[in-house]
Amino acid sequence: MKNKLHIFKSVAQHASFTKAAEQLFISQPAVSKAIRNLEDDYKCAFFIRKRNSIELTTNGKAFLVYVNRILDIYAEIDQQFLYKEKTYPDEISFGASTTIANYILPKVIAKFKTQFPNTNIKIDSENSDEIEELILNQQIDFGITEGKNTNPKLHFTKFIKDEIVLVTNSKNSNHKKGIINLNELKNLPVVEREIGSGTKKIIQQFLQQNNIKKLNTVVTLNSTEAIKNYLYYANSYALLSINAVTEDLLHNKLKVIDIKNFSIERWFYFVSRTGYQNTTMTNFEKYIRNNHNF
Numbered sequence: 001m002k003n004k005l006h007i008f009k010s011v012a013q014h015a016s017f018t019k020a021a022e023q024l025f026i027s028q029p030a031v032s033k034a035i036r037n038l039e040d041d042y043k044c045a046f047f048i049r050k051r052n053s054i055e056l057t058t059n060g061k062a063f064l065v066y067v068n069r070i071l072d073i074y075a076e077i078d079q080q081f082l083y084k085e086k087t088y089p090d091e092i093s094f095g096a097s098t099t100i101a102n103y104i105l106p107k108v109i110a111k112f113k114t115q116f117p118n119t120n121i122k123i124d125s126e127n128s129d130e131i132e133e134l135i136l137n138q139q140i141d142f143g144i145t146e147g148k149n150t151n152p153k154l155h156f157t158k159f160i161k162d163e164i165v166l167v168t169n170s171k172n173s174n175h176k177k178g179i180i181n182l183n184e185l186k187n188l189p190v191v192e193r194e195i196g197s198g199t200k201k202i203i204q205q206f207l208q209q210n211n212i213k214k215l216n217t218v219v220t221l222n223s224t225e226a227i228k229n230y231l232y233y234a235n236s237y238a239l240l241s242i243n244a245v246t247e248d249l250l251h252n253k254l255k256v257i258d259i260k261n262f263s264i265e266r267w268f269y270f271v272s273r274t275g276y277q278n279t280t281m282t283n284f285e286k287y288i289r290n291n292h293n294f
Contacts (some may be wrong), residue, residue, distance in 0.1 A: 002074050005067045007034040008046070012064050012247055014163070015054055015256075023161050039208060052179070052258060061250070075081040075291055082201075093122040093282055095134050095143030099196050099224055100268055101125035104160075105242045108291050128198030135273055142281050143289075146198025146241075155276070156269040157285075160292065163242045164203060164264040170255045172235045179258040182210060189218040191238045192226050199224075202266045203239050212263065228254065239264065 010020040011031060021028040039046055046060035056064065087278040096105055101123055109121050124134060129144040135143055136153060148156040167184070169172075180188075192215070218236060220230070221227050224244045231238060231254060248254040270285050 002071075004034045004038055007031055007070055008038055009064065009067050009071065011047070012056055012060065012067075013037060013052070014242060015249075017054070017081070017183055019161075019163060034250070036171055056250075072181075076114075088116050088119040089280055090118065091120045091122060092280060093124070093140055094284075095124040095126065095131035095140045095145075097128045097131055097143075097145045098125055099146060099162075099199060099241045099244055100144045102224065103241070104245075104268070108288055111291055112287060127196040128220075129196040129200070132271065135271060137150070138273070141276060141278060142270065142285075145269055145271050146267055147202055148269050148271065149239075153269055153274055155274045156271050159268040159270050159289065160269055162266050164199060164239050164247070164266065165242050166237055166239055166257045166259055167231065167245050167248075167254045167259060168237045169231050169235055170252050172255070174235065175257050178255070179260055181260045182212070182262050185215070185259060185262075186212055187216055189236045190215045191219045191221060191236050192217050193224070193227070194220060194222045194269060197241070199241060206262075206264045 007020060007024065007026075007030075010023050011017060014023065017028055017035070020116050021031045023029070025233050035047065044059045046063055047054045048057055063283070102125070105123065109123075113120070114118075123142055124131065126144075128147060131140075131143040131145050132149065132151070132154060134140045135276045136151070144159060146162070149156070163191060192203075207213075213255075220231060221230065224238070224240055227238045227240065228245070232234065237257070245254050245256075249256065272281065
């Protein structure tokens with residue numbers, strides 16, 4: 001049951017069976033079967049299947065609340081009985097790019113503190129370039145960033161897969177079908193992140209691959225939160241991590257506009273200096289990997 005609930009949460013988060021399968025490193029048929037079994041068990045539909053997407057039904061949204069509670073309890077049991085032998089120093093200091101620091105880590109760190117209350121956590125939250133520079137200068141030992149570069153002095157290990165989606169105010173009446181083509185993207189009023197942002201780098205790479213030199217940028221802001229707050233009050237658009245807008249989608253503050261035959265996917269990475277080994281870093285990395293999706 002735990003595994004089925006974990007799959008359900010991932011499908012709900014990504015609004016996609018395919019992306020949930022990639023995230024969980026299992027086959028798409030296995031994901032579909034788990035969801036079908038849950039719907040059979042509880043005799044109701046949790047997802048509306050559309051041609052190019054899925055979304056939670058009213059029952060699905062209610063079920064997700066219970067799933068979150070149950071997975072929290074499972075995580076507490078694991079922490080109490082499986083990881084109790086782990087010991088950590090008085091302080092763990094590391095870096096995380098802003099998307100990860102704001103939307104992936106808070107819940108993980110809160111759970112970690114319940115199990116290891118005597119260990120303080122210090123996170124340097126900067127854009128990806130700055131985190132990598134801190135590691136190279138040995139100001140921090142490791143971090144989690146958006147994407148990776150080719151510097152041989154840095155070692156990258158895949159953490160989780162992410163998707164960057166086009167979002168706008170949920171009340172924006174343009175594009176009522178919820179889909180545009182790539183040429184339309186070039187003319188939309190877009191809000192972007194600052195230079196050095198891992199998200200911005202990935203977006204630029206994908207645009208260049210599709211022969212788009214630049215977007216119609218109307219505002220540049222230095223955080224995803226600032227961009228989201230701007231979008232609440234304007235009919236502009238932004239390309240943001242799905243992890244950053246999950247709650248906004250569930251609460252109908254923002255909506256996704258699909259781009260026909262176009263998707264932007266990337267990995268988040270654990271990063272450290274090449275050759276650097278540390279037991280605390282290894283154990284803490286495993287803890288984050290095991291608990292980020294509960």
